Amino acid sequence: MADALTLARALADPQSLTLDTDWIGLITTARAEQLLGTLAYRLDGLPLPEDVALLLADARTAAENGRRAALWEAEMARRALAPLGCAVVLLKGTAFVAGGLSAGRGRSIGDLDILVPRDALDAVEAALLAAGWEWVKPDPYDDAYYRRWMHELPPLIHRERDRMIDVHHTILPLTARIRPDAPALLVDAQPLGNGLSLLSPDDMAVHAAAHLFADGDLAGGLRNLWDIHCLIGEHGDDGLAARARHHGLAREMARALRLSRRLFGTPPPVEAPGWSDRLYLRRLLARDDWGRPIRPLTRLVFYIRSHWLRMPPAMLARHLWTKWRRG
C-alpha cells in the first residue's frame, strides 16, 4: 500500500521526481500532512507539468499569507506584553519564519506558541486578557487540570482575530518524566531586537525532538521531523548531543537524528536505525495517496504511548477509563 515515503523522498530530493509521478497522490498526501507549502517551495523552479506548477504556486501564495498572519500575531502579542519587560520567546513555526530559517519556508503555522518565565505567567495572562484574548474553555475542571499538569496556560483565543495563543513556561508537561531546564532555555534565547526572542539553534532542535518524541502521538510528525532536518542542515549539530543530554532529552534527539537521516538524508552520520525506529517510521509515514490515515494498530500504539508519557500510571488508568466509558 502506498504510504508517505514518496512525499519524504520528494522533500529530500526534489530532483528525483520524474514527470510520470503520481502528482495528485503526492499533493494529497502532502496536504494531509500539512506539508504542501513546504513541498511547493522545494519544487519551485523545477520543470513541472503546468497544472502542477500552478497548484504549487497557489500553495506558495497561501503559505506566504500564512507567514504574514503568524508574524502579525507575534507582533500583537509583543505589543500586549511589552510593558511587562519579561522575555517572550517565540516557538515552533512562528519562530522559524521570524528567524528567516529554512524550516519556515512554506510551513503551515497554526497557533502562536510562546515561552515566558514561569514567575511571569500570571502577569502575562492578565496582559493578554486585557488586550482582547479570551479563554477558549471557560470550564473550571479543565482550567484546574491545565494549571496543575500542563506546561502551558489553557488556550486563549483573540476575540477579534480568531487566533489562538499557547503560553508555555517549559517545553514538556509537568507530568512528563523528563524535566527540561526551562531557565536555561530563556537564558540562552537569542533576541530578535524587537522585544521578542528565539531559542538558541540547539535548543530549537531539542525542542522539536521533545515535541515529536516525548509529547503527543506523532500526529503531524513528518512535518516536525522535516523541521529538525532543516534546523540541523542550517546550524549543524555541534554541541547538540550535549545540550540534549542537559535537558534530559538525549534519547529523543538521537532518535530524531537517526530517523531524519533515514528519511531525509540529514548530514551527520549516526548509528543505524534499530528495530524500534522501524515502528516510528511506520507511524510517521502512515498516510496514503488519498490522504487517508493508515495502519490503525500502529497509530493506536502511539496514541496509548502519548498518554503514558504525559500521565502517572494511576492518572492514566483513570483517564483511559473515562475515555472508554465515553465510547
Add this chain to the structure above:
Amino acid sequence: MRYRAPPAEALLTAGLDAFTAVFHRPSGITHLLASPAPEILTVLADEPLDLDALLARLADRFDLADADRAALAARLDELMVAGLVEAA
C-alpha cells in the same frame, strides 16, 4: 505617549463612497474606516506624534468642527485595537 502609524506603503486603500477600505499589509487584515480615521493615519504616517501635536496637526489641515481631545483619544484607541496605530 506618542502614536505611530504604518508607513504609507504598508497600506492599500480604496475609497468607497463615504468610507475608506484599507488593506493592512503586515497583518493581511482589511478594515473599513470612517472619517476621521483615514485622516489620522495620513497625518501619523509622516511621523509619530503625541495627542496634542496630532490635534494641532489635524487643525492645520482641516476645519475641526469639534477640536475635542477626548474624542480624538477615543479614535486612537480604536485604531490601536485594530493594530493600525501603536505606541511609539
Add this chain to the structure above:
Amino acid sequence: MNDATPTDGQDEAQAGDDSVSTRRRVLMLGAVTAGAVVSIRPALAQTAGSVMNCQIPVPDLGRAGRFIDPAGNVVAPGTKGAFPPAARPFKGEEVKRALAGGQLPGTTYDSNRAYVSYIRRLQRGQGGFTCFASLQMPRA
C-alpha cells in the same frame, strides 16, 4: 462574521465631505457613533453552513462524558441536578428549531433547556461553534 457593519448614522456624518474640494474639509472627531474602524473577519461560518450539513455534540468531544447543568455549564459526570450528555450530536436543523422555541429530539423539557443553554454559550474554538454560528446568521 463581523457584527458591526457600517451604520447609517456614520454615513450622515460623512455626507457632503467629498463634494467640498475648493474649501478646506470639515473634520468631525466625535461624530462617529458606532466606531470609525470595522475590521473584516472571515465569513467561514456563514458560507460553510450553507454548503455543509453540520452537527453539534453536547458537550463537545474535548469534554465528552461530562454532564450539563441547567444553566448550560459543563460539570462533572453524576453532578446532582445536571443532565447526562446527549446520546447523539444534534443536527443543525434540530438546533435551529430548538432555538426558535422547539424541542431537541430525545430530550425532556428540562434537559432541552439545559442543552440549548449550553449551545448558546458555545465559543470559538469549541466543537460545534462553527455550526452554531452558521445557524445564527440573519436570514434575508
Add this chain to the structure above:
Amino acid sequence: MRHVFSVRIGPIGFRVGSDWREPIDQLRELYRYYPSPNLPDFTVRLEATRPWRRLVRPSIRIAGDYTLPEAAPLPLAQGLLAAEMAMNLQLALGGRRHLLLHASCVERDGRALLMTGESGAGKSTLATLLAAKGWRFMGDEFALIDPETGLVHAFPRLISLKNAGIAAAMAAQPDARFGPLLAGTPKGDIRHMVPDGLAVGAMDEPARPVLLLFPRYGHAAETLPVRGSEAFVRLTQASTNYVAMGEAGFATLTRLVRTVPAQAIDYPDGAAAVAQVEALWRTL
C-alpha cells in the same frame, strides 16, 4: 479507493473516491458531458464511518483535503448529496486561485450578472429562470472572480433543487436531465438537475461582471441602489476565501465594487423578478 470518478467543473478539477459504487455511478451519469481534469485540484472521499458501516446500515462520512469537524454523516441513499456537498466544501475552504463569491451567475453577450444573498433569497431560482429565458447559466453556488483579469469564471455544477422547487423546475424544463429524488435529507427533499448544454458547453468562457444584485424573495417589487461600501462588506461576508486571499482578495473585490453597479431587488414572484432584472439590464 474502491470507486473513483474525476470531473472538471469550470476551472476546478475534482477527484472523488468512494467506498461504494452507487454515488460514483450517479456522478458519472449526471456529469457525463463534463471533461476530465488534467490534475484534480481537490480530493473528496466518501468513506464508511466505521469499517462495518460499509455494509451494515451504510453511513457516509464526508472527507477529503478539507473537512469540517462538525459535518454530519449521511445515509448511502444520499450519497450524491454527500459528494456534491464535499466538492463544494473543498472549493469553499481550499480555493485560492479565484476570489470565491457565494453567488449565482448568468451571462448574456459576454457580460455577467452576479446574484448573491442568503439561502432562501432566491439566487438559485432566479438563475435557472433567467437560463430558461436564454441567458447562459454560469453557476448557482460560487462565482469565481479571477484576480488577474477581474473576469468571472463559470462553475456550473449540478443544480440542487429543493422541495417545491423540484416540481417547478421539472415542469419548466421537462427536457432537462435529473438525478434521483433524495427524500428526507437534512435540507428536505433534494433533486439534482444537470445544467443545460449551453452552460456546460461554454463553461470555459469567462465573462465580465457588469451587474451585482442582492435579491430578496417575498416582498413587494422594489429596486434600490446599493452603495459600494455596503456591497463591499456584504461580499466579504459572502466570500469563503476573501481573508485567505490576502492582498489579491482586496484588490479584486475593491475593483469589482468600484466598477460594477449594485442593486438590491425585492420581488414577490419569479416572473416579477425576471422583469425587474431585464429592466435593470437595459439601463446598463
